[in-house]
Every structure is written in structure tokens, then in C-alpha cells.
Amino acid sequence: xxxxxxxxxxxxxxxxxxxxxxxxxxxxxxxxxxxxxxxxxxxxxxxxxxxxxxxxxxxxxxxxxxxxxxxxxxxxxxxxxxxxxxxxxxxxxxxxxxxxxxxxxxxxxxxxxxxxxxxxxxxxxxxxxxxxxxxxxxxxxxxxxxxxxxxxxxxxxxxxxxxxxxxxxxxxxxxxxxxxxxxxxxxxxxxxxxxxxxxxxxxxxxxxxxxxxxxxxxxxxxxxxxxxxxxxxxxxxxxxxxxxxxxxxxxxxxxxxxxxxxxxxxxxxxxx
Amino acid sequence: xxxxxxxxxxxxxxxxxxxxxxxxxxxxxxxxxxxxxxxxxxxxxxxxxxxxxxxxxxxxxxxxxxxxxxxxxxxxxxxxxxxxxxxxxxxxxxxxxxxxxxxxxxxx
Numbered sequence: 001x002x003x004x005x006x007x008x009x010x011x012x013x014x015x016x017x018x019x020x021x022x023x024x025x026x027x028x029x030x031x032x033x034x035x036x037x038x039x040x041x042x043x044x045x046x047x048x049x050x051x052x053x054x055x056x057x058x059x060x061x062x063x064x065x066x067x068x069x070x071x072x073x074x075x076x077x078x079x080x081x082x083x084x085x086x087x088x089x090x091x092x093x094x095x096x097x098x099x100x101x102x103x104x105x106x107x108x109x110x111x112x113x114x115x116x117x118x119x120x121x122x123x124x125x126x127x128x129x130x131x132x133x134x135x136x137x138x139x140x141x142x143x144x145x146x147x148x149x150x151x152x153x154x155x156x157x158x159x160x161x162x163x164x165x166x167x168x169x170x171x172x173x174x175x176x177x178x179x180x181x182x183x184x185x186x187x188x189x190x191x192x193x194x195x196x197x198x199x200x201x202x203x204x205x206x207x208x209x210x211x212x213x214x215x216x217x218x219x220x221x222x223x224x225x226x227x228x229x230x231x232x233x234x235x236x237x238x239x240x241x242x243x244x245x246x247x248x249x250x251x252x253x254x255x256x257x258x259x260x261x262x263x264x265x266x267x268x269x270x271x272x
Numbered sequence: 273x274x275x276x277x278x279x280x281x282x283x284x285x286x287x288x289x290x291x292x293x294x295x296x297x298x299x300x301x302x303x304x305x306x307x308x309x310x311x312x313x314x315x316x317x318x319x320x321x322x323x324x325x326x327x328x329x330x331x332x333x334x335x336x337x338x339x340x341x342x343x344x345x346x347x348x349x350x351x352x353x354x355x356x357x358x359x360x361x362x363x364x365x366x367x368x369x370x371x372x373x374x375x376x377x378x379x380x
Contacts, residue, residue, distance in 0.1 A: 007367065054345055062351070066342060066350075137346060137368065140329060202339065203340055209339070212337075212339060240337070
């Protein structure tokens, strides 16, 4: 039961941390709870469907279907998170502008909650389907169903607990600084996902690795340890990164940084 | 004459592709163990690993050092591209049954 719980926990953790971070970063987006529920619901349904289709997906693209699907889901999440990040930046400016002028809360745009739902749905889809495949597998092997249920439930609950802890931690940041802090966190999360997508493309043999271990810090902080794994999920920590991962990571941050800089410049021009 | 030369030239140019067909290695998962649990492959060469899962349960081939993770369904076969790698020992596990499913790739 313990083994089952640990494996389910590892799969659920990734989705839970992403959901926790995104939820904390969007605390003031109006009507978000409805969309968050839509995201979680469709993520779970999608994860089950994907798990059922997994063997078919794997045989696609000369056996590289799984790699391509993972890379696609991650890239899509990167696009959505980037959009979200830039939108939050603009939103933050609008809020501080309006608060200065009228001291009133601002209602948010209608597109943003949809993006939120997609980001959450994608996170659950990818990791959830692995958890479902694993649980379905041990069920098929005839493991005692009580053990299966308890182990699975313990793993899911532990993952959700970790997401909640992250949420509460970020939620303690005062709203004034929230945009700044969560903006950085989301930028690193996005860069980490981009580098993970690149890693899947290397696995599918579509792009070169550019070196399998540019450096190795596994003796300092192993990616397999819990802190290492959490950092891997949140900021894309890899203990011995491939060259292409470093390249994708820095490029993502540079592009997003440039876009934010441009937005700031534009605003300064409008204000002055 | 000219076409012949072109033909000969293209044969010469394309022949490395034909000769350098990716070497394939087979790995069987049975009773949540890899067989063989150790594979030796040449350095700086791209190889294909054919992983045949003979168990009814799915397994996730995972290796941090190889930068690979792939789920292989029960009674399914998965292809994993490996390398080109520098010499060394690269360990992998079956994440769903980590106590028994262990193996390593030795690159020489």
C-alpha cells in the first residue's frame, strides 16, 4: 500500500503544485473558482481517457507518440502560462492605476479564467493519466482492491496537501508584492516546462541533446530526493541538465523578460 | 557518363546512411525485472532500445542519467532512442516496481 501511495503521490504532486501556484497567483481574478473547477474536472476526465488510449498513442509516429504528445501538452502549457504571465502583468498595472485613481477593486477580463482552466486541465491531464495507468495496471494484476484504494487515496491526498501548503505559503505574500513574486515563480515554472518539452523532443530524436550533462549537481541535490523533485516541478531544476534544456530554459526567460520589459515601457509612455 | 558519375557519387554519399543503420538492443520486462539487466553499447553511437513488456502490468522506464522516461503498457513494446553517449554507466529503473526493476547501460 505504501509503495502505491508513493508512486501516486509523485504523479499527483506535479499537478497539485502547479494548481496551487496558479491559484495563489490569481487570488483576485473574479469568478475563478468556477473555472478552476472546470479545469480540474476536465483534467481528470481527460486523464482517464488518455490513460485508456495510452497504448494506441504510444504506437503513433513510429513509436514516438508518447514523447510527441507529452512535448505537445507541455508546449501548449508553456504558451498558456506565458499568456497568463503577460496578462497578469497588464492586469497588475491596470489595478495599481485604477486603485490610485478611484481606490476601487477592478473586475478582471473574461478571457483569463478560461486560460486558467486550460493550464490546470493540462497539468492534471498529463500527470493524472500516468497515475491512472499505474493504478489501472495494479488493479488488472489482481491486487487487493482495498489496498489499491487506500494507497491511491493516500497518494492523491498527500499530493493535494502539498499543493495546499504551497498555496497557503504564497497566499501569505501581501497582495502588493504578490504580482511580482508570483510573476517570477510562474516564469520559472514556464521555463522549466519548456525545458521538459525539449527533453521529450530529444527522446523522440527530433532535436539534439547538445550534451547529456553540462554539469552534475546530483551529489549536492539529487533530483530523486523530495526537495529536488519539488524544485524540478516548480523551477525546472535538473541535476545534470542537457545543453538543449539549458538553452530552452534561458531562452524562455529571455523572451518572457523582454515581453514584460516591452509592456512596462509601453505603459510608461502612456503614463508620461 | 555524366548520369553514371552522379549515380556513383550519390551511392558513395548515401552509403554511410545505409551502413550506419541504428543498432538495436532488446530488453524484456518479465515479473517486474529487466532481462538482461545490463546492456553494453558503443560510445558516441545512437542506438535503439526495444523494450518488450511481457508483464500484464504497465511499467515506466525511467532514467535520470539517460534523460528518458517512457511508459510501456502491459504486453506492449516500446522503442527508446538512446545516445549518442559518452562512456560510463547509466542506470535505469522501472518506476512502477522500483525494488525489482533495475538495470544499467554500460557505454564503452
